Amino acid sequence: GAPSDLCPGHSGVFQEVHKAECHCINGTEKVRFVQRHIYNREQYAIFDSDVGHFVGYTPWGEKCARHWNSDPKWMEYIRGFGDSCCRQNYMIYAPFSVERRVHPSPSQSLPVH
Numbered sequence: 001g002a003p004s005d006l007c008p009g010h011s012g013v014f015q016e017v018h019k020a021e022c023h024c025i026n027g028t029e030k031v032r033f034v035q036r037h038i039y040n041r042e043q044y045a046i047f048d049s050d051v052g053h054f055v056g057y058t059p060w061g062e063k064c065a066r067h068w069n070s071d072p073k074w075m076e077y078i079r080g081f082g083d084s085c086c087r088q089n090y091m092i093y094a095p096f097s098v099e100r101r102v103h104p105s106p107s108q109s110l111p112v113h
Contacts, residue, residue: 020034031087
């Protein structure tokens with residue numbers, strides 16, 4: 001466990017993760033934004049731009065999803081995130097990542113046993 005001086009009220013370690021993913025298909029022809037909310041390795045809620053709203057996977061996640069989905073300003077922001085962030089970042093990073101991919105040559109292949 002964690003040393004007692006780090007978290008005197010708890011004997012364990014707790015982890016909250018918010019993971020944002022940008023999926024760009026055929027360049028930026030189709031952009032999909034996914035935001036995952038995870039607590040102690042359990043995904044409790046997710047926003048998927050293909051769905052258009054938050055979905056809860058646990059009782060706490062369902063409560064959070066209802067709260068987030070009920071806020072029109074927040075939903076407008078999160079729905080536009082695919083365009084405002086994913087598309088923009090793709091245009092910045094594509095020349096350094098996507099367009100510089102090296103296709104494997106026979107000398108780079110793993111040996112077959």
